[in-house]
Amino acid sequence: MSSADINQITDNVEKLSVTENTESTPVTTTEESPAPESQNETPSSLYVGELDPSVSESELYELFAAIGPVSSIRVCRDALTKQSLGYAYVNYQSHADGEKALEQLNYAEIKGKPCRIMWSQRDPASRKNGSGNIFIKNLHPDIDNKTLHDTFSSFGNILSCKVATDVNGRSKGFGFIHYDNAESAKDAIENVNGMLLNDLEVYVGPHILKKDRESKWQELVENYTNIYAKNFNTEWTVEDLEKLFNPFGKITSIYLATDENNNSKGFAFINYENHEDAVKAVEGLNNTEHGDKILYVGRAQKKRERVEQLKQQHDAVKQEKINKYQGVNLFVKNLDDSIDDEKLKEEFAPYGNITSVIVMKDESGKSKGFGFVCFSTPEEATKAISEMHQRIVESKPLYVALAQRREIRRNQLSQQMQARNQMRLQQAAVQNGMGQFVAPMFYGQNFMPPMTIGVRGGPFPNAQNPMMIPQGGARPDQQMPNFRVVNGQPVPVYVQPVYNDYQQGRMQQQRFYQNRPNQMQQQPRKFNKDEQSLSQILSQIPVEQQKNYLGNQIYQKISESHKVEDPNVIGKITGMLLSMENEQVVSILEDENVFNEQLDEAINVYQSYKNEEPTEAPAEETAAPVEN
Numbered sequence: 001m002s003s004a005d006i007n008q009i010t011d012n013v014e015k016l017s018v019t020e021n022t023e024s025t026p027v028t029t030t031e032e033s034p035a036p037e038s039q040n041e042t043p044s045s046l047y048v049g050e051l052d053p054s055v056s057e058s059e060l061y062e063l064f065a066a067i068g069p070v071s072s073i074r075v076c077r078d079a080l081t082k083q084s085l086g087y088a089y090v091n092y093q094s095h096a097d098g099e100k101a102l103e104q105l106n107y108a109e110i111k112g113k114p115c116r117i118m119w120s121q122r123d124p125a126s127r128k129n130g131s132g133n134i135f136i137k138n139l140h141p142d143i144d145n146k147t148l149h150d151t152f153s154s155f156g157n158i159l160s161c162k163v164a165t166d167v168n169g170r171s172k173g174f175g176f177i178h179y180d181n182a183e184s185a186k187d188a189i190e191n192v193n194g195m196l197l198n199d200l201e202v203y204v205g206p207h208i209l210k211k212d213r214e215s216k217w218q219e220l221v222e223n224y225t226n227i228y229a230k231n232f233n234t235e236w237t238v239e240d241l242e243k244l245f246n247p248f249g250k251i252t253s254i255y256l257a258t259d260e261n262n263n264s265k266g267f268a269f270i271n272y273e274n275h276e277d278a279v280k281a282v283e284g285l286n287n288t289e290h291g292d293k294i295l296y297v298g299r300a301q302k303k304r305e306r307v308e309q310l311k312q313q314h315d316a317v318k319q320e321k322i323n324k325y326q327g328v329n330l331f332v333k334n335l336d337d338s339i340d341d342e343k344l345k346e347e348f349a350p351y352g353n354i355t356s357v358i359v360m361k362d363e364s365g366k367s368k369g370f371g372f373v374c375f376s377t378p379e380e381a382t383k384a385i386s387e388m389h390q391r392i393v394e395s396k397p398l399y400v401a402l403a404q405r406r407e408i409r410r411n412q413l414s415q416q417m418q419a420r421n422q423m424r425l426q427q428a429a430v431q432n433g434m435g436q437f438v439a440p441m442f443y444g445q446n447f448m449p450p451m452t453i454g455v456r457g458g459p460f461p462n463a464q465n466p467m468m469i470p471q472g473g474a475r476p477d478q479q480m481p482n483f484r485v486v487n488g489q490p491v492p493v494y495v496q497p498v499y500n501d502y503q504q505g506r507m508q509q510q511r512f513y514q515n516r517p518n519q520m521q522q523q524p525r526k527f528n529k530d531e532q533s534l535s536q537i538l539s540q541i542p543v544e545q546q547k548n549y550l551g552n553q554i555y556q557k558i559s560e561s562h563k564v565e566d567p568n569v570i571g572k573i574t575g576m577l578l579s580m581e582n583e584q585v586v587s588i589l590e591d592e593n594v595f596n597e598q599l600d601e602a603i604n605v606y607q608s609y610k611n612e613e614p615t616e617a618p619a620e621e622t623a624a625p626v627e628n
Contacts (some may be wrong), residue, residue, distance in 0.1 A: 044098030045120035049087040050145070051075070052111040057088075063105065064090050068097030089120055093154050107146040116145055118160045132159070132179035133207035134188055134412035139163065140198035141171045152177050155191065156184020176207060223275045225252075226300040227282055230267035231293050237264075248284060249277020271377075284369045285468045307378055322405070328355075330385065331403040333370035335359065336394035340367070347393055348373045352380025372403055474595065534586050551578050557595060563603060 017294040048060065057073045064070055075088040084090075092098045098119075106117040136148070141230040143151075149161040156179045163175035179185045185206065229241070238256050245251060257265040272278040278299075286297040301309070332344065339347075345357040352375045359371035375381040381402070389400040534553070541549050555574045564570050577598060578585065588595045 030523060044092045044095040044124075046090045046092070046098055047087065047118050047120045048099060049116045049118075050113060050372055051084065051086050051088060051115060052113050053084040053086060055084065055088075055110055059110070060088055060090060063108070063110065064092075064101055066557070067092075067101040067104065069093045107149070114145060115164060116160075131182040132185045133176050134179070134185045135174065135205055135207045136177065136192075137174040137203045137360070138200055139171060139173050139175060139202060140200050141173070142198060143171065143175075145175075148175055151197070152188050155179070155188040156181065163393075209393055221299070224299045225273065225275050226269060226271045227278050227297060228267065228269055228300040229285070229295065229297045231296050232266060232268075233291055233293065234264040234266050241270065244285070245281055248272070248281040249274055325374060325403070327402065328375045328381045329403040330375070330381055331370065331374045331401055332373055332388075333399045334396050335367060335369050335398070336396050337367050337369075338394055339371075341371075344371055344373065348384055348388065351384040351387060352376060371497045384434070534589055538582065538586060546582055547578060550582060550589070551575075553589055554578060557589065558599060561596070561599065563599060569606065573599070573602045573606060576606070 001152060005462050055075065057075050060073050060075070063071060064073070069092065070090060070543075071093050072091045073088060075615040076085045077083060078085060090101070092101065102117050102119070105115070107114045109115075141146070143163065145161055145163050148163055149158060152158065158176040158177060159180050161175070164172040168173060177188070179188070187202050192202065194201060196202075229245075232241075236256075238254050239252055241256065242251065245254075252273050253269075253272060254272045254551050255269040257267050259265060270281070272281065282299065285295055288295050290559065330348075335344070339359060341357055344359055345354055348354060348357070354373060355376055357371070360368040362368055373384070375384065385400050385402070388398055390397045392398075509551070538546055538549065551574055554577050555570060556566055558570050558573060577588070580588075588598050
């Protein structure tokens with residue numbers, strides 16, 4: 001049926017409606033019909049959809065205020081991100097202005113996108129009532145909302161009309177129309193279903209809710225007649241397929257997929273009249289050999305069903321792989337760049353039968369510094385972990401552990417952090433008796449020369465006053481790592497927090513409040529270094545603060561030596577020297593030659609550690625091992 005036929009049908013429908021209205025003129029009394037003034041004063045609310053996310057209330061007001069007085073405009077937005085949801089509500093003071101706006105502004109372009117206007121339906125039951133809804137498919141890509149509305153408006157009053165589009169605004173080939181009554185929807189289905197619109201035969205039918213479609217789809221699956229065939233010779237034609245499938249029953253249609261050059265894609269759909277014939281074709285032709293190919297024949301599936309089935313198969317294979325390598329797959333990191341698959345296998349070969357080994361590489365073929373080794377039994381993997389973990393291979397200590405999935409590893413790290421925080425809270429409650437959390441204090445970063453280290457790792461303007469905490473110093477809750485030498489490598493050293501309470505014989509805890517000039521700061525008593533030795537000064541300081549005072553002295557002497565300029569490095573070396581006993585630290589500070597020797601040794605240890613510092617492994621540590 002051509003477009004001229006559609007126009008003819010539309011004219012006939014309009015003439016029929018005019019004749020019916022002329023012959024049966026309704027008689028109404030004055031009491032039953034509302035006055036025009038009261039109808040004009042009835043507020044009206046319009047729904048405006050298909051809006052660009054950048055459209056604001058002010059822009060909508062400029063457009064809709066030209067029709068008549070607007071009482072309010074609201075663009076609906078996401079509660080969290082405050083981004084526009086693509087639709088808005090415009091309220092007019094009179095119903096006539098709403099009708100005028102619906103007539104003149106429907107499908108008008110706003111920022112390059114045609115808007116879609118309809119009456120706002122406050123009642124959810126009216127919105128969900130599907131009596132006037134129809135569904136149209138096999139639409140031409142050039143048909144948009146306005147064209148669809150103009151085509152079907154002759155059958156009745158359209159409340160909403162929409163063509164489904166993808167993210168790029170292209171038509172998906174189907175749409176929906178909502179009439180204000182079921183009779184108009186029925187007329188549209190009877191007159192347009194099966195007609196040609198832009199040379200495409202369209203299907204028009206009543207809209208079916210999703211839950212009803214699902215139940216109907218289950219019935220179709222159980223009694224299918226349409227089958228799918230693939231992996232046959234691309235030279236086959238429709239006649240060849242009909243000759244092959246016709247012996248199993250009566251065929252209603254055959255569709256052979258072809259490309260733009262009319263060449264076969266190697267798959268087709270065959271629809272039988274009876275379900276039993278389709279089952280016979282599947283059972284008789286599936287996995288049969290035709291030429292040099294094995295033919296596949298099965299029930300035709302929708303894309304959504306195929307995607308769900310493939311997802312289930314993928315999850316099953318993934319779970320099988322996890323179970324297969326559980327307890328036998330090892331993750332090895334901190335590998336030297338010279339270590340390849342063969343070298344890694346050679347290192348782990350003495351501990352059992354290796355089924356696969358791989359060193360992960362980047363796009364250029366360079367090692368990422370980590371890999372996987374898979375053993376045949378969990379016992380062999382456990383032995384390899386105990387023997388190879390922290391073993392030096394090519395001047396680097398290896399890290400060896402059982403391989404874990406990323407989400408499992410993240411959950412474990414999160415649980416560990418929570419456990420540590422809980423333990424700190426409990427320790428703080430025991431130490432100060434008030435249940436107050438005190439962050440651990442340690443030496444290291446954020447030292448500000450020429451000042452000296454303070455109670456919380458922050459600088460002191462005066463080394464003689466370890467209790468003074470200046471503005472701009474480190475916050476007490478900042479963690480600053482300190483290092484001491486263990487097995488030739490620096491490791492963090494934590495110093496217990498200090499509490500002070502002069503009335504109860506304890507020092508009250510020191511706190512720092514940045515940019516609080518009115519905050520009171522306690523002034524401890526000062527010691528005259530010219531009159532007393534370092535040992536005597538130290539004996540007059542509470543035990544809890546002796547390390548702090550010695551740290552101040554070490555930091556100041558390192559700064560004055562000018563052997564280290566970086567404040568962060570000075571703090572770390574201070575922590576390394578401070579890891580010794582107080583008596584040793586005092587003897588070093590009192591002898592200049594001994595102090596310089598210890599300082600040079602600490603600098604050398606730190607430099608060697610920095611030169612051999614291992615790189616971090618990438619976040620993805622769960623690559624599947626490659627079997628030999």
